[in-house]
Amino acid sequence: MKFAKDFLFGxxxxxxxxxxxxxxxxxxxxxxxxxxxxxxxxFENTNGDVAIDHYHRYxxxxxxxxxxxxxxxxxxxxxxxxIPDGDGKINPKGIEFYNNLINECLxxxxxxxxxxxxxxLPQTLEEDGGWTxxxxxxxxxxxxxxxxxxxxxxxxxxxxxxxxxxxxxxxxLTGGHPPAIENNPIKYFQATHNVITAHAKTVSHYKExxxxxxxxxxxxxxxxxxxDNKEENxxxxxxxxxxxxxxxxxxVLKGTYPEYVVKQIKEKGWTxxxxxxxxxIIKSSxxxxxxxxxxxxxxxxxxxNDNQQVKMENSRENSAGAPGxxxxxxxxxxxxxxxxxxxxxxxxxxxDAFLDGLRIIKNNYGxxxxxxxxxxxxxxxxxxxEEIVDVPRIKYIEAHLRVVKKAIEEGINIKGYYAWxxxxxxxxxxxxxxxxxxIYVDQKNNLNRKKKLSFYWxxxxxxxRGEDL
Ligand code: BG6
Numbered sequence: 080m081k082f083a084k085d086f087l088f089g090x091x092x093x094x095x096x097x098x099x100x101x102x103x104x105x106x107x108x109x110x111x112x113x114x115x116x117x118x119x120x121x122f123e124n125t126n127g128d129v130a131i132d133h134y135h136r137y138x139x140x141x142x143x144x145x146x147x148x149x150x151x152x153x154x155x156x157x158x159x160x161x162i163p164d165g166d167g168k169i170n171p172k173g174i175e176f177y178n179n180l181i182n183e184c185l186x187x188x189x190x191x192x193x194x195x196x197x198x199x200l201p202q203t204l205e206e207d208g209g210w211t212x213x214x215x216x217x218x219x220x221x222x223x224x225x226x227x228x229x230x231x232x233x234x235x236x237x238x239x240x241x242x243x244x245x246x247x248x249x250x251x252l253t254g255g256h257p258p259a260i261e262n263n264p265i266k267y268f269q270a271t272h273n274v275i276t277a278h279a280k281t282v283s284h285y286k287e288x289x290x291x292x293x294x295x296x297x298x299x300x301x302x303x304x305x306x307d308n309k310e311e312n313x314x315x316x317x318x319x320x321x322x323x324x325x326x327x328x329x330x331v332l333k334g335t336y337p338e339y340v341v342k343q344i345k346e347k348g349w350t351x352x353x354x355x356x357x358x359x360i361i362k363s364s365x366x367x368x369x370x371x372x373x374x375x376x377x378x379x380x381x382x383x384n385d386n387q388q389v390k391m392e393n394s395r396e397n398s399a400g401a402p403g404x405x406x407x408x409x410x411x412x413x414x415x416x417x418x419x420x421x422x423x424x425x426x427x428x429x430x431d432a433f434l435d436g437l438r439i440i441k442n443n444y445g446x447x448x449x450x451x452x453x454x455x456x457x458x459x460x461x462x463x464x465e466e467i468v469d470v471p472r473i474k475y476i477e478a479h480l481r482v483v484k485k486a487i488e489e490g491i492n493i494k495g496y497y498a499w500x501x502x503x504x505x506x507x508x509x510x511x512x513x514x515x516x517x518i519y520v521d522q523k524n525n526l527n528r529k530k531k532l533s534f535y536w537x538x539x540x541x542x543x544r545g546e547d548l
Pocket of ligand 1: 093096241242245299374453457499505506507508509513
């Protein structure tokens with residue numbers, strides 16, 4: 080089977096991880112500009128001040144993408160570049176930059192796929208309570224409206240938020256991301272609800288504008304599987320899926336939060352301050368979503384947590400289902416499985432679990448269109464005779480693309496695949512050591528770009544529409 084003509088082979092990035100130019104051309108300060116400069120918060124205190132300088136080198140980068148045959152580029156727009164103080168004046172230079180970037184994509188026939196929020200929040204809003212404050216919801220809708228009106232004639236694919244669970248749980252439970260608050264379920268649930276509300280309002284607004292493009296949200300998808308058939312572990316995995324999957328997917332695709340979680344958080348006093356009007360807009364906007372974006376890296380292997388340790392580790396590695404993580408409510412924990420394959424950063428490589436996960440999405444949410452908006456291997460790439468021989472990345476993406484193919488054959492409605500990442504970039508907490516790209520960026524040598532082995536491999540896959548997979 081070949082992938083259909085309307086299936087998009089893409090690659091992804093995010094503004095803070097690639098752009099740099101953190102204080103140029105009127106850009107406002109983001110929460111990440113501040114947080115990453117607090118000593119000890121990131122690996123070797125790396126930050127995105129320069130990143131890979133995509134802000135100045137986007138033409139060179141997009142040219143390389145075109146040479147690879149990339150059909151679509153998923154990038155994110157930096158909110159503080161567009162509206163420096165969050166909800167005040169628009170920065171014309173910010174609009175100009177994204178106009179140029181979008182036009183450059185279109186010059187080569189690359190479909191621009193824009194994410195409105197990939198974690199860099201204007202610092203002014205962060206200081207006013209960030210996502211726990213409903214002012215941020217209102218500000219987001221205004222910012223989204225600005226982007227739709229500025230770019231919507233050419234951008235026909237929009238993602239509101241990237242991975243709500245990640246920025247909210249790291250922001251309010253583990254403290255690994257800004258605003259670095261630990262163990263605060265009340266703030267966590269409030270923030271998640273505010274984001275879901277902002278998404279719902281934005282989707283409705285986009286449809287009112289009648290720009291005839293498509294809009295959805297991207298969720299991190301870490302399906303939870305019990306390690307065995309013991310009842311208590313099956314229950315632990317069910318509980319994990321309710322809190323970490325259904326809490327995010329249900330309101331977007333079904334219009335309501337899962338009863339199981341709603342009941343429990345009520346008993347615990349964690350219910351967000353939500354209004355009937357917000358719950359109504361969540362309900363009425365659900366059917367307006369055109370797609371769901373799915374970021375898949377690994378599954379979580381779950382057992383019941385028997386000891387009383389409830390504090391989650393303050394690190395990225397222990398946040399996405401990676402082994403050694405205890406859930407914030409202490410009910411379950413993740414473990415390494417025997418015979419499991421793991422990356423150098425301890426993430427499980429499990430394409431089979433990807434297929435099972437996609438089947439679960441179809442079972443629970445029907446035929447909703449799916450884009451795989453991220454998938455890829457974080458590695459310290461081998462360099463042999465000055466060539467970047469990233470064979471493990473090729474193997475990883477190959478195995479996961481095979482799954483996508485199989486899933487489509489089974490009738491799962493997947494319309495595109497975006498490798499994370501199109502080019503090497505800054506890992507939020509792991510610096511530049513953990514690479515994901517098809518294009519290497521030489522940190523020691525003027526940020527020079529170089530094609531990796533995977534570059535040629537992906538080019539071939541796209542040219543042949545994955546026929547050999
Ligand atoms: C996803 C994010 O969670 O994982 C990306 O959307 C991120 O922005 C990617 O870079 C990989 O994470 P890490 O921690 O390995 O860089």
